[in-house]
Amino acid sequence: MSYALRAAAPTDAPAVTELLNEIDRIEIGRPETDLHTVESDLGHPDIDLDRDSWLAFDGPRLVAYALVWDDSKGERIDADHYVLPDHQRAGELLLGALESRALERARANGASKAVLHLHLNSAPTTDLSLIRARGWSVVRRYHVLERALRTGEDLPPEPPAGVRVRACAEEGDRKQAHALYQTSFAEHFDFQPRPYDTWLHDIHADRLDWSLVWLVSVEDLGDVGFLIARDDREAMGWIRSVGVVPEARGRGLGGLLLRQAFAAFAARGRDTVGLGVDTENATGAPELYARNGMSVHYAVDTWEIVLS
Known part of the structure; x- marks a missing residue:
């Protein structure tokens, strides 16, 4: 043919x-x-x-x-x-x-x-x-996870004392989200540093509802984490990325951001939310998502070839 x-x-x-x-x-x-x-x-x-x-x-x-x-x-x-x-x-x-x-x-x-x-x-x-x-050979596996949402049950979480979650409303907040992304993902497999303008394109900033992007801060360290969610997928609400800088991990901030996103999507009438995760992620992300009710939808493999 x-x-x-x-x-x-x-x-x-x-x-x-x-x-x-x-x-x-x-x-x-x-x-x-x-x-x-x-x-x-x-x-x-x-x-x-x-x-x-x-x-x-x-x-x-x-x-x-x-x-x-x-x-x-x-x-x-x-x-x-x-x-x-x-x-x-x-x-x-x-x-x-x-x-x-x-x-x-x-x-x-x-x-x-x-x-x-x-x-x-x-x-x-x-x-x-x-x-x-x-x-070609497989060098990594990712899971696309999903979770059912329940209006009236998935409610905004109450941050603990000394913790603040805010929407990414201004240009300065967006630049802070970019900086936190660079820091929190720097150790991840296949991470590629991106300047601010390239990052904006990669997250489809021209279509992004910035009320679904949050920063989390703590009294002793300032801004330490972020979550970027999207509501422009027909199949489900989508969490594009969530990260916490190394020195602030273990405080429950990732789970707090996840529950914030779950509540926002449930309030909009969404019945499902999804995200992708590296199965070999060393920061505890797969366990975090499992604790928050997310399960495997399907798997994706990274294939690699070295050409010379």
Whole structure:
């Protein structure tokens, strides 16, 4: 079977969203990809769509999609790759293209190799024997967690003495949330430092309801933690990230922020909230989420290949 390949354009976002939701239905049983997320990906300021994106068509039907971007400005390169089950040859063509481009981008950064990462559902539509044969291997597993919400039961928590939770309402608060993100996630696997403007794009700040972003402070240390939530996903409310700086961990602040988000979503009539977590997170995050009623929705693996 022959496929027509071309770069993606911003106007392809609806077709890509439809493809990703078709894959969602196969992998997790329901569509969970929103148009604005794809639009943001295609509008990433670091992506040259003509060189960093690929679409594969079987006649008029879009059957595979791939994207490469570079947050590290070094050897670490990231990619997305999606293919329908009956079109693995198209997926293989796009893998070859994104691998070549990743190495090109790493070398342009002055690196001698590319360390390329790709996130796939643990039971993906992609043929895993195909990517293993190309030299890819799993280096990490993440869980997408979810929790049912109950209006009238999930209420705003009362902070303990000396602790304050406030909404991230002003520009200074947003810059503080960015600084806390950099500090609290610095030790995490695959963390890439991001300047403020890049971070704003990554969290889709232009669409973000900042009343769903909170900072937590304590008397002796000041601002020590944050939580960023989103209410623009059709499937569920979403907690994008929650972090507490190392010197303030163990005080229950992460759980306090979680319950604040649960209450806010329940008050809006949401019945489910979700988030993603690294299963090997060393800060105790998986246990924190379990204590607060979150359970596994599905798993995602990080695949890696080193190219030189």
